[in-house]
Amino acid sequence: xxxxxxxxxxxxxxxxxxxxxxxxxxxxxxxxxxxxxxxxxxxxxxxxxxxxxxxxxxxxxxxxxxxxxxxxxxxxxxxxxxxxxxxxxxxxxxxxxxxxxxxxxxxxxxxxxxxxxxxxxxxxxxxxxxxxxxxxxxxxxxxxxxxxxxxxxxxxxxxxxxxxxxxxxxxxxxxxxxxxxxxxxxxxxxxxxxxxxxxxxxxxxxxxxxxxxxxxxxxxxxxxxxxxxxxxxxxxxxxxxxxxxxxxxxxxxxxxxxxxxxxxxxxxxxxxxxxxxxxxxxxxxxxxxxxxxxxxxxxxxxxxxxxxxxxxxxxxxxxxxxxxxxxxxxxxxxxxxxxxxxxxxxx
Amino acid sequence: xxxxxxxxxxxxxxxxxxxxxxxxxxxxxxxxxxxxxxxxxxxxxxxxxxxxxxxxxxxxxxxxxxxxxxxxxxxxxxxxxxxxxxxxxxxxxxxxxxxxxxxxxxxxxxxxxxxxxxxxxxxxxxxxxxxxxxxxxxxxxxxxxxxxxxxxxxxxxxxxxxxxxxxxxxxxxxxxxxxxxxxxxxxxxxxxxxxxxxxxxxxxxxxxxxxxxxxxxxxxxxxxxxxxxxxxxxxxxxxxxxxxxxxxxxxxxxxxxxxxxxxxxxxxxxxxxxxxxxxxxxxxxxxxxxxxxxxxxxxxxxxxxxxxxxxxxxxxxxxxxxxxxxxxxxxxxxxxxxxxxxxxxxx
Numbered sequence: 001x002x003x004x005x006x007x008x009x010x011x012x013x014x015x016x017x018x019x020x021x022x023x024x025x026x027x028x029x030x031x032x033x034x035x036x037x038x039x040x041x042x043x044x045x046x047x048x049x050x051x052x053x054x055x056x057x058x059x060x061x062x063x064x065x066x067x068x069x070x071x072x073x074x075x076x077x078x079x080x081x082x083x084x085x086x087x088x089x090x091x092x093x094x095x096x097x098x099x100x101x102x103x104x105x106x107x108x109x110x111x112x113x114x115x116x117x118x119x120x121x122x123x124x125x126x127x128x129x130x131x132x133x134x135x136x137x138x139x140x141x142x143x144x145x146x147x148x149x150x151x152x153x154x155x156x157x158x159x160x161x162x163x164x165x166x167x168x169x170x171x172x173x174x175x176x177x178x179x180x181x182x183x184x185x186x187x188x189x190x191x192x193x194x195x196x197x198x199x200x201x202x203x204x205x206x207x208x209x210x211x212x213x214x215x216x217x218x219x220x221x222x223x224x225x226x227x228x229x230x231x232x233x234x235x236x237x238x239x240x241x242x243x244x245x246x247x248x249x250x251x252x253x254x255x256x257x258x259x260x261x262x263x264x265x266x267x268x269x270x271x272x273x274x275x276x277x278x279x280x281x282x283x284x285x286x287x288x289x290x291x292x293x294x295x296x297x298x299x300x301x302x303x304x305x306x307x308x309x310x311x312x313x314x315x316x317x318x319x320x321x322x323x324x325x326x327x328x329x330x331x332x333x334x335x336x337x338x339x340x341x342x343x344x345x346x347x
Numbered sequence: 348x349x350x351x352x353x354x355x356x357x358x359x360x361x362x363x364x365x366x367x368x369x370x371x372x373x374x375x376x377x378x379x380x381x382x383x384x385x386x387x388x389x390x391x392x393x394x395x396x397x398x399x400x401x402x403x404x405x406x407x408x409x410x411x412x413x414x415x416x417x418x419x420x421x422x423x424x425x426x427x428x429x430x431x432x433x434x435x436x437x438x439x440x441x442x443x444x445x446x447x448x449x450x451x452x453x454x455x456x457x458x459x460x461x462x463x464x465x466x467x468x469x470x471x472x473x474x475x476x477x478x479x480x481x482x483x484x485x486x487x488x489x490x491x492x493x494x495x496x497x498x499x500x501x502x503x504x505x506x507x508x509x510x511x512x513x514x515x516x517x518x519x520x521x522x523x524x525x526x527x528x529x530x531x532x533x534x535x536x537x538x539x540x541x542x543x544x545x546x547x548x549x550x551x552x553x554x555x556x557x558x559x560x561x562x563x564x565x566x567x568x569x570x571x572x573x574x575x576x577x578x579x580x581x582x583x584x585x586x587x588x589x590x591x592x593x594x595x596x597x598x599x600x601x602x603x604x605x606x607x608x609x610x611x612x613x614x615x616x617x618x619x620x621x622x623x624x625x626x627x628x629x630x631x632x633x634x635x636x637x638x639x640x641x642x643x644x645x646x647x648x649x650x651x652x653x654x655x656x657x658x659x660x661x662x663x664x665x666x667x668x669x670x671x672x673x674x675x676x677x678x679x680x681x682x683x684x685x686x687x688x689x690x691x692x693x694x
Contacts, residue, residue: 030377061462069422069441070625079417082443086450091457093440094416096429103433110438115408115462223629256631278417282570282599284606284631 011039044137061091062305063116065107065124069096071221071249073277073294077122077144080298088306097124105130112139118305120144123192131155140308144301145292147195149324156308156321158300165274165290165328166199169244172288172330174207177339178242178270182233184254186221186247193221193246196274200244215240219250226250230257234269241269241339248273248280248289255283255335266337276331285334293325300325358386391484408438409652410463412454412471416443418568418596420624420641424469424491427645435653444471452477459486465652467491470539478502487655491648492639494542496671503655503668505647512621512637512675513546516591519619519635519677521554524686525589529580531601533568533594540568540593543621547591562587566597573597577604581616588616588686595620595627595636602630602682613684623678632681640672647672 008015013032020028021036028036064081066074082092095111097104104126112119112134119134122144131141132155143157152159173181183200187193197216204210215237219229226245230253234240243258245251251273255265263269265285273280276291300323308321355362360379367375368383375383411428413421429439442458444451451473459466459481466481469491478488479502490504499506520528530547534540544563551557562584566576573592577600581587590605592598598620602612610616612632620627623638647670655668 027377027381030374030380033377034374061458063440070426072419072422075416075419075422078441078443079445082416082445091442091454093410093442093458093462094425095438095440096425098426098429107438110408111440115440252629256629259631279626282603284603 007036007039007043010043011035060089061093061116062118062120062302063093063095063107063111064120064122065095065097065104065126066122067097067099067124069094072279073248073275074122076277077294077298080295081120081144081302084299084302088302090302090306095124097126099125101125101127101130108134112137112141118142118309120301120305128153128155140305142301142305142308145297146322147192149322152322156304157323158297158304159322159324160292160297161324161327162193162274162292163195163199163202165292166196166201166244166246167203168199168290168328168330169196169272169274170200170203171207172272172332172336173242173244173270174203174209176242176270176336179209179339180215180237180240181242181244182215182230182237182240183217184226184229184233184243184245184250185216185218186225186245186250188218196246200246221247221249223249223253223256226253227257228253230254231261234258234261234263242336243269243271245271245273248275248277248287251287251289251335252279252283255285255287266335267340270336270339272336274328280333283335288333288336289331290328291331292328296325354383354386354390357390358382407436408440408463409465409467409649410440410442410454410458411467411469412442412444412451412473413469414444414446414471416441419626420595420622421469423624424641424645427642428467428491428649431646431649435649437649437653442471444473446472448472448474448477455481459484459488465489465656467648467652475500475502487652489648489652489655492644493669494539496669499669503651504670505644505651506669506671507639507644508671508674509540509621509639510542510546510549512639513543513548513591513593514550515546515637515675515677516543516619516621517547517550518554519679519683520589520591520617521550521556523589523617523683525617526556526686527562527584527587527589529562529577529584529587529590530564531573531576531580531590531592531597532563532565533572533592533597535565543593547593568594568596570596570600570603573600574604575600577601578608581605581608581610589683590616590618592618592620595622595624595634598634598636598682599626599630602632602634613682614687617683617686619683621675627680630682635680635683636678637675638678639675643672 004015008018018036021033062085078094085092095107104124118140120142135141146157146159147162149159149161185193185197217229219225243254251271254271258265258269273287273289276289280287280289351362355365365383368380409432425441432439442454451471465487467489482488493504493506494509496506496508532540532544564576566572590601598618601618605612605616620634620636623636627634627636
């Protein structure tokens with residue numbers, strides 16, 4: 001990214017003059033002003049927005065791009081980001097892409113660098129090339145919950161070991177004696193939940209079990225998606241004693257499906273999710289889940305983004321850093337139980 | 348709000364020159380430029396942001412201020428606002444005040460007029476004086492769901508007849524034969540849910556009943572708040588046959604409390620809410636509620652805000668308009684039922 005002094009050198013003026021032109025301050029002759037603006041354009045210079053914002057009496061702003069504000073995880077994450085950002089005097093503007101990569105690209109083009117000095121990306125279904133282009137235009141980008149710490153994305157990111165989360169969920173069910181376990185994966189086979197399912201399959205393999213392909217369903221990452229997938233699984237194989245879902249929302253849907261088919265959770269069927277959203281605590285029974293460190297991830301993402309924003313001002317290059325959060329942790333609640341002699345009502 | 352031509356008159360130049368100065372375009376002598384900037388400052392002129400944004404190749408942006416992104420109603424409303432705004436090429440940036448009026452004021456000062464050309468306010472716990480000041484600085488403000496259509500707030504708004512919503516809920520319970528009805532109000536006595544409770548009390552009065560003060564609880568507008576309030580109500584008076592909550596979240600909490608105390612919903616206890624959030628449809632049993640026209644309110648709010656933004660460009664004065672949405676409607680689901688001979692389990 002070009003610096004203020006490179007612009008000054010090209011325009012043949014001092015840095016102070018460049019700064020005056022950009023801030024509409026001081027007395028600068030019209031010809032000089034034009035020369036500076038041409039140098040700014042030629043070098044594609046973006047002024048340091050935080051500095052400019054402060055000079056103009058505005059607070060600096062970060063953008064948080066999310067894929068679906070209607071999924072309750074995202075508002076929870078947004079809240080955590082906001083709390084961290086507020087500590088350094090940043091405002092957070094939330095941009096909802098609705099899983100639409102074209103809307104996402106438009107947000108990036110319009111907002112990054114204009115309205116915000118940095119961009120946090122939370123599963124916003126954005127093209128990595130677009131994110132790299134944003135970064136190259138001088139606006140740092142941080143991916144907030146990269147799913148594969150062992151496979152860095154080539155962009156600055158906070159990584160969460162979601163494969164471990166899946167493994168912990170699988171192990172918990174195995175330790176409770178479950179053998180016939182259905183799985184609901186809240187993304188496409190190659191999608192963002194793949195590492196979670198891979199972890200679950202690890203747990204099966206490690207204990208000499210197979211994860212049965214027939215007992216796996218891919219479904220939308222929603223309560224309704226989990227409901228439909230669980231109905232299918234349970235109707236096909238009523239002898240299932242547990243369901244693992246790669247996310248809390250489909251796990252909650254699975255509990256509803258079980259109830260409608262006459263299975264009591266946890267007596268007849270154990271259900272486990274991943275994430276630990278607020279609703280997991282508030283469901284009946286409360287959902288056993290593997291909690292991911294949401295607040296920690298938000299704090300790390302804001303802190304990494306701030307560092308990337310401040311680097312160019314210190315003359316340092318931005319780099320593709322990766323921070324890894326602490327490990328996900330099993331939270332046992334009322335929706336899982338040891339396999340017992342089953343007392344299943346007829347549905 | 349001062350217009351471009353007033354600025355031009357004061358600076359003794361043409362409107363085109365003012366526009367050139369503000370857009371950093373064309374050749375303007377330094378002295379003239381200073382005179383224009385002084386006139387802009389003296390008159391506290393804010394350029395028409397949409398026009399400026401388009402001239403600069405940016406999309407125009409609206410701000411949506413919400414009080415609590417963690418309450419699932421707000422993301423649903425934000426989604427509806429976004430869809431309407433997108434139709435006219437506007438981006439929506441969501442500003443979460445967390446019920447903090449100081450944060451809200453800071454957002455207004457920093458974002459309104461700088462980052463966005465208009466502000467939508469959804470129960471963001473903001474001081475009306477701050478909103479009027481924002482409006483006077485030239486950034487239109489629209490309140491998105493004013494609760495009292497008969498009592499306009501002196502700011503442009505979309506009003507929803509929430510008193511009618513409360514009345515419809517009360518009537519439904521009365522028609523089902525309920526006499527002993529508890530009420531949970533999700534705000535302080537003078538707070539935003541007061542008209543909803545007033546409507547419920549109307550329904551009681553209209554049918555010759557009293558709304559018993561002893562059977563009313565004020566609680567936080569959350570599932571946990573409704574849970575605690577319903578426990579109190581049911582422990583104090585186990586003969587209650589119905590609970591009216593002024594919002595869906597506390598109604599869902601009331602269903603949980605009923606289950607924990609051994610009351611079957613709807614056999615032993617009917618529960619009704621107001622709003623019709625997604626979770627109302629997804630709860631077990633699904634919640635009977637009075638649906639408010641969220642999508643319509645969002646559409647009206649965006650359309651009113653756009654009109655207010657465009658008025659000054661047409662030389663018209665902004666005014667304190669109020670649009671009223673269509674009426675709330677009862678949606679009967681599984682959580683309410685006629686009073687029958689009660690088969691209540693011992694808790």
